[in-house]
Amino acid sequence: MTDFLRQDFFTLFGLTATYRLDLDDLEHRYQQLQRAVHPDRHATAAAQDRRLAMQMTAKLNEAYTTLRSGLLRARYLLDRRGCSIEDNPAGLANDFLLQQISLREEIEEIRSAGDHNALLALRQRLQAREAVINASLAELFERPDDAGLNAARELFYEYQFLARLQRELDALLPSASNN
Amino acid sequence: MSLLQISEPGQSLTKPPRRRAAGIDLGTTHSLVATVRAGQALALSDDDGNVLLPSVVRYRQAQPVLVGSAALDGQIEDPLNTLSSVKRFMGRGLSEVDRLAQQLPYQFVAEGDEMPRIHTVAGDISPVQASAEILRVLAERAGTALGGELDGVVITVPAYFDDAQRQATSDAAKIAGLQVLRLLSEPTAAAVAYGLDQGAAGVHVVYDLGGGTFDVSVLRFSKGVFEVLATAGNSALGGDDLDRAIAEWMLAEAGFADDIGHADIRRVLALARQAKESLSDEEETRVELVLTDGRVWSALLSRSQCQQLIRPLIEQTLAPCRLALQDAGVALSEISEVLMVGGSTRVPLVRELVGEFFSCQPHIDIDPDKVVALGAAIQADILIGNKPDSDMLLLDVIPLSLGLETMGGLMEKVIPKNTTIPVVRAQEFTTYKDGQTALSIHVLQGERELIADNRSLARFELRGIPPMVAGSARIRVSFQVDADGLLSVSAREETEGVESHIQIKPSYGLTDDEVESMLRDSLTYAREDIDQRRLRERQLEADQTLEALAAALMTDGQRLLDDDERQQLTQAADVLRQLRAGDDEAALQQAIENLERESATFAQRRMDDSIRRALAGHDVNDFLSNDNA
Numbered sequence: 001m002t003d004f005l006r007q008d009f010f011t012l013f014g015l016t017a018t019y020r021l022d023l024d025d026l027e028h029r030y031q032q033l034q035r036a037v038h039p040d041r042h043a044t045a046a047a048q049d050r051r052l053a054m055q056m057t058a059k060l061n062e063a064y065t066t067l068r069s070g071l072l073r074a075r076y077l078l079d080r081r082g083c084s085i086e087d088n089p090a091g092l093a094n095d096f097l098l099q100q101i102s103l104r105e106e107i108e109e110i111r112s113a114g115d116h117n118a119l120l121a122l123r124q125r126l127q128a129r130e131a132v133i134n135a136s137l138a139e140l141f142e143r144p145d146d147a148g149l150n151a152a153r154e155l156f157y158e159y160q161f162l163a164r165l166q167r168e169l170d171a172l173l174p175s176a177s178n179n
Numbered sequence: 180m181s182l183l184q185i186s187e188p189g190q191s192l193t194k195p196p197r198r199r200a201a202g203i204d205l206g207t208t209h210s211l212v213a214t215v216r217a218g219q220a221l222a223l224s225d226d227d228g229n230v231l232l233p234s235v236v237r238y239r240q241a242q243p244v245l246v247g248s249a250a251l252d253g254q255i256e257d258p259l260n261t262l263s264s265v266k267r268f269m270g271r272g273l274s275e276v277d278r279l280a281q282q283l284p285y286q287f288v289a290e291g292d293e294m295p296r297i298h299t300v301a302g303d304i305s306p307v308q309a310s311a312e313i314l315r316v317l318a319e320r321a322g323t324a325l326g327g328e329l330d331g332v333v334i335t336v337p338a339y340f341d342d343a344q345r346q347a348t349s350d351a352a353k354i355a356g357l358q359v360l361r362l363l364s365e366p367t368a369a370a371v372a373y374g375l376d377q378g379a380a381g382v383h384v385v386y387d388l389g390g391g392t393f394d395v396s397v398l399r400f401s402k403g404v405f406e407v408l409a410t411a412g413n414s415a416l417g418g419d420d421l422d423r424a425i426a427e428w429m430l431a432e433a434g435f436a437d438d439i440g441h442a443d444i445r446r447v448l449a450l451a452r453q454a455k456e457s458l459s460d461e462e463e464t465r466v467e468l469v470l471t472d473g474r475v476w477s478a479l480l481s482r483s484q485c486q487q488l489i490r491p492l493i494e495q496t497l498a499p500c501r502l503a504l505q506d507a508g509v510a511l512s513e514i515s516e517v518l519m520v521g522g523s524t525r526v527p528l529v530r531e532l533v534g535e536f537f538s539c540q541p542h543i544d545i546d547p548d549k550v551v552a553l554g555a556a557i558q559a560d561i562l563i564g565n566k567p568d569s570d571m572l573l574l575d576v577i578p579l580s581l582g583l584e585t586m587g588g589l590m591e592k593v594i595p596k597n598t599t600i601p602v603v604r605a606q607e608f609t610t611y612k613d614g615q616t617a618l619s620i621h622v623l624q625g626e627r628e629l630i631a632d633n634r635s636l637a638r639f640e641l642r643g644i645p646p647m648v649a650g651s652a653r654i655r656v657s658f659q660v661d662a663d664g665l666l667s668v669s670a671r672e673e674t675e676g677v678e679s680h681i682q683i684k685p686s687y688g689l690t691d692d693e694v695e696s697m698l699r700d701s702l703t704y705a706r707e708d709i710d711q712r713r714l715r716e717r718q719l720e721a722d723q724t725l726e727a728l729a730a731a732l733m734t735d736g737q738r739l740l741d742d743d744e745r746q747q748l749t750q751a752a753d754v755l756r757q758l759r760a761g762d763d764e765a766a767l768q769q770a771i772e773n774l775e776r777e778s779a780t781f782a783q784r785r786m787d788d789s790i791r792r793a794l795a796g797h798d799v800n801d802f803l804s805n806d807n808a
Contacts, residue, residue: 002783002786002787003787004786004787004790012790013794014794029794031402031404031572032793032794032796033790033793033794034404034572034574035570035572035793036786036789036790036792036793037786037789037790038572038574038662039601039661039662040361040558040561040562040572040573040662043331043360043361043562043563043564044198044331044360044562044563044564044723044727045727046723046724046727046728046775046778046782047775048775048778048779048782049727049782049786052782052783052786053786054601054659054661054662055603056786057601057662058601058602058603058659059603061598061599061600061601061602062602062603062604064599065598065599170505
């Protein structure tokens, strides 16, 4: 196996494992690495080289997809530090649960009223909250202590919830042409 | 003063000869081939100067098949044995063909789940075989133009083709004896032809309405990278359908609807097509229908009347456009250009509706019939190694989600649509009964929740699972999609390591044996011995392996290998080189495999080394760009 196939997602991009990431820089690194490993670069190579190129590119794509997305990157970092993520987490803060319920109600109202402006306003509010979460995660992941990690996990659950809501909202938009 | 160069013994410093590569657009109504000469992509014509080869194959009794214009007359004279639009049947099951089949004269033969064949005087013909005939003619055309047999081809497929359809295309190439460098999406190929011409950065949409398929892709170009963000379409909608709508109108107006034969249907369709084409330039046209039984009908068809007939079909293409934008996460305002591809985009109403939808003037700078083949030729030239300095890179996606059947007849997605390929993903499953020792795995493609609404690609069984309590076995199913968009699936029981692996041969696809026997059949006419052919293929593979190794040793041998390792490799290569001169195919095969084993470590080190250099290059570039800023 090549080193590349053994490496974690940050190392293979030549990066240190942090949440804070320059996405333009990541994309540039991704393209440089694609130029080295992509099967198109090895189209006339021996069969085993082509297989290797395929595996390495698949890994590179996976790594890029993971690191490019704040949500997936957070999850990967939590996982890396041995902090497990559950599908139905218990012990979440009451505030968070109440917020979930009220946001769900709000979406239901928008849906039944077909209120386009309210939908766009809610979408903007969710995006603003997401930006706050992003900033907090960047700091929390730089803290070495468990308290910081647990706080990051709490935020991750909220982030996940918001991302799901955004998808639901986007599906309510009549079409992309209204963007 | 330049230094004298001294080459290593046995190595030559001459530039490697240009390899012969071509791009083939295998279309529903016509196909063509292009190649790069003197740095310029060029569509190749036949002896009569025609670039477009009608995708029509006529089978005859005890005589060679006719392909292209030579077969066209057969559509009326001999409709049962003259196959056209076979692309529509590639990788399709009878139930899907059925709808279409009613409009066509052919006698379909199908057993069980197979891809149906068409009964002709020359036997039952699979759509894959008919496609192979078309590919063969085009490859010969390119071979003649380039002065020898082709070393490799890029064949284009609609972006929206599913795995079964891609697999069928790949099989057709195998039967035609072609070395496929890559199956390339048609819109991506078109983007290459446009992108290299204009070097435009930004987000682009390719709208590709061909004879029988519709694709729309949203791509981002930047610094030589073409990244497909999303693709959508309809692999059963194209110009043929526009013709049919006009033909149906003519038959209804004439009152001939119910009782006309296949030859007449062909005639009406041809007439409808002519009318459609002349209405691209004129405001009205006279249509005159003469049936075989002497009945005659004539009328004036105006452009606006024609537009009424085809408008609903063209409007059907707008929903996929909307979806592709949504999936790409791109707003209309971000799109810099819309590129029009496919002969059907010549229809003024298509341009008008597309322009309205994207609120911009679509581009039609490159001949929409040729642009796909030209892009494929450019990519073929790069892949075969004729342009080592090119830094162009195409990053494509799978058009439809891949998944597995789970309890309750639902599909669990393993790889979502619009994921960049190549990709490897795995999903864990478990048993639902105590002591369960086998698991049946059903692979699906599509976006719907219920399995019945998606395409079934394959079923296989993982046997020999050790009996355990329900829910405690851990079965890992891995999906792998390569750069051609072809899927293979393997399943593994993690605790005991029982493994089952299949190359997905779609339920409707051909088995390896069938492909083999079709290859045999196809060679009867060429009077070529199959063993001879296989030996030659093996020899080419040996040459390729030796050449690649020699080049690798030259650049990296000193740096990445120690003396022993280098010597061992050289020895294995010598063995292969000796066998290359003989005619023992099996021994040659073994020597190739042996050399591959011996060079595995070297290959890995070279890959890791190229990665280190890619990242180092990144830092250097950073430095340079900062410096310039």
